[in-house]
Amino acid sequence: MQTCDSTDNLKSLLYQYLWHALWIPRPTLSRRRAAYENPIPAEPDSQAYVPVSHDTTLARMSGILKGKVALITGAGAGIGAATARRFAAEGAVLWLNDLDPTALDAIRDETGGRGLAGDMSDSAFATHWVDEAAGQHGRVDVLYNNVGVSRIGLIGELSDDDWRSQQRLNLDTVFFATRAALKHMVRRRSGSIVSISSGAGIGGQYRLGGYAAAKAGVISLMETVATEYGRLGIRANSLTPGPTATEPLLDYLKGRPGGIEAHTADLNLARLSAVEEVAAAVAWLASDEASNVSGICLQCNIRSGSRRPT
Numbered sequence: 001m002q003t004c005d006s007t008d009n010l011k012s013l014l015y016q017y018l019w020h021a022l023w024i025p026r027p028t029l030s031r032r033r034a035a036y037e038n039p040i041p042a043e044p045d046s047q048a049y050v051p052v053s054h055d056t057t058l059a060r061m062s063g064i065l066k067g068k069v070a071l072i073t074g075a076g077a078g079i080g081a082a083t084a085r086r087f088a089a090e091g092a093v094l095w096l097n098d099l100d101p102t103a104l105d106a107i108r109d110e111t112g113g114r115g116l117a118g119d120m121s122d123s124a125f126a127t128h129w130v131d132e133a134a135g136q137h138g139r140v141d142v143l144y145n146n147v148g149v150s151r152i153g154l155i156g157e158l159s160d161d162d163w164r165s166q167q168r169l170n171l172d173t174v175f176f177a178t179r180a181a182l183k184h185m186v187r188r189r190s191g192s193i194v195s196i197s198s199g200a201g202i203g204g205q206y207r208l209g210g211y212a213a214a215k216a217g218v219i220s221l222m223e224t225v226a227t228e229y230g231r232l233g234i235r236a237n238s239l240t241p242g243p244t245a246t247e248p249l250l251d252y253l254k255g256r257p258g259g260i261e262a263h264t265a266d267l268n269l270a271r272l273s274a275v276e277e278v279a280a281a282v283a284w285l286a287s288d289e290a291s292n293v294s295g296i297c298l299q300c301n302i303r304s305g306s307r308r309p310t
């Protein structure tokens, strides 16, 4: 009995010694235990909503588009303008477009690019715009289809014109420029086409049915171009950004119940994307860094799987 007591005492002393040697403040331990038991915070952490800033200074770039003749539609604002800046920083020779001539002038001046203002949903203009690029620069290496516009409305309430305008602005624009670019790319057996879709293009989106259907079409169109033209050295891919911090979207979300947080809480990264982040994904897909990638839809911070329980 005596032996047993002294062994117990010894064990107790040893535990006490170890506890002090490995002393961890109790609040830290309880926080760790809580994080283990419930790794997803019930309430969004406000830190998570700080937009990520991207350093797009020339020094940071690796020149993955050096010397490539790159065409961008709708480059006057938002993601298109951010992509023009990124492409320029990566060494691309830019041929730009926007419906708004003033916005086009501004981004041309900023990036040293050239191009024409006009409506990409006009088949004749889109073809002329691409042919001019090839005429001026001798070739078309990259086409980035960026134009897109969303209109809100339940499916049962969309007019014929609402529906057609969504298909025209989001899908026809991509088809017209892609068809024109393929002609020049096939001649050189080389080219990369990137088209922007949207999280709405996968799984639909409440009150954005016309937009969602057109954006699903963009994914399918790029997959088909990839299968038809891959053997001729041409790659085609799409990407689906989630809500991205452009001025019009920020204004819209501020006026909605719950604001930005309500619309980002169940995205994979639980925050808005920055335009520079989307531009970085486009630049990679456009470049030879992705030379073995064709027919994919790159999902960028959308909601995968079902909604999280609240």
Ligand SMILES: NC(=O)c1ccc[n+]([C@@H]2O[C@H](COP(=O)([O-])OP(=O)(O)OC[C@H]3O[C@@H](n4cnc5c(N)ncnc54)[C@H](O)[C@@H]3O)[C@@H](O)[C@H]2O)c1
Binding pocket: 073, 074, 075, 076, 077, 078, 079, 080, 097, 098, 099, 100, 103, 118, 119, 120, 121, 146, 147, 148, 149, 150, 169, 173, 196, 197, 198, 199, 240, 241, 242, 243, 244, 245, 246, 247, 248, 249
């Ligand atoms: N902002 C987002 O949250 C988000 C998310 C997913 C996908 N997208 C897609 O990204 C693309 C760019 O979106 P954004 O938010 O940067 O838009 P934006 O409205 O900020 O910029 C679009 C630009 O395209 C131009 N444009 C519009 N119609 C045109 C036409 N017919 N011909 C030529 N130019 C035209 C506009 O003048 C504008 O400069 C769109 O295709 C959009 O559907 C945006």
